[in-house]
Amino acid sequence: MSRWDFGEQTLTTLARSTSGSSDELADLITQLIQAAEPLSGKFNGAGKAAFDSFKARSDEITADLKAGLGSINEGQYGMQSAFSTGNQTMADDANRNMSTANFDAAKFKTV
Structure with a gap:
């Protein structure tokens, strides 16, 4: 079983990088x-049609790519939020459980 080990800011850094990309x-x-x-002006036939289509759709293609990367970016920030919340919840639960634990009962006593 693999284990994920990363710093607190890893996903935030990744999200910033994706946004810049x-x-x-x-x-x-x-x-x-x-x-x-x-x-x-040098293309003819199907090559010209494909080039003209790409050129005409360039704004649409750019918008689609940006939207796709934006969705990835949104997911990265969501993952960061989920990991941060889970990390804090785990720490709070551990502290709460330690405060109710009877550590004296776990000590070995010699007779």
Whole structure:
């Protein structure tokens, strides 16, 4: 059985990184379209249709990718919240149980 061991801020850091990657990906798509613009007049037939379709749908594609990464990001923050809450609950339960435990009964007495 594997065990997950990570710091308190691991998921928060991951979520920030995912958010930054989403913006970076959108910028890269824009750069790709701009870089390919000089080629737009060079295509014919199916290649031209595919290129024109990609170019026309670039905003939609970018929005879909950002929405998908946004959902992943939301899940990461949700996981962070769940782990933090679970960690605090476990600590509270342990402290509550220790306060009611009779540690003196567990001591070995020599006769």
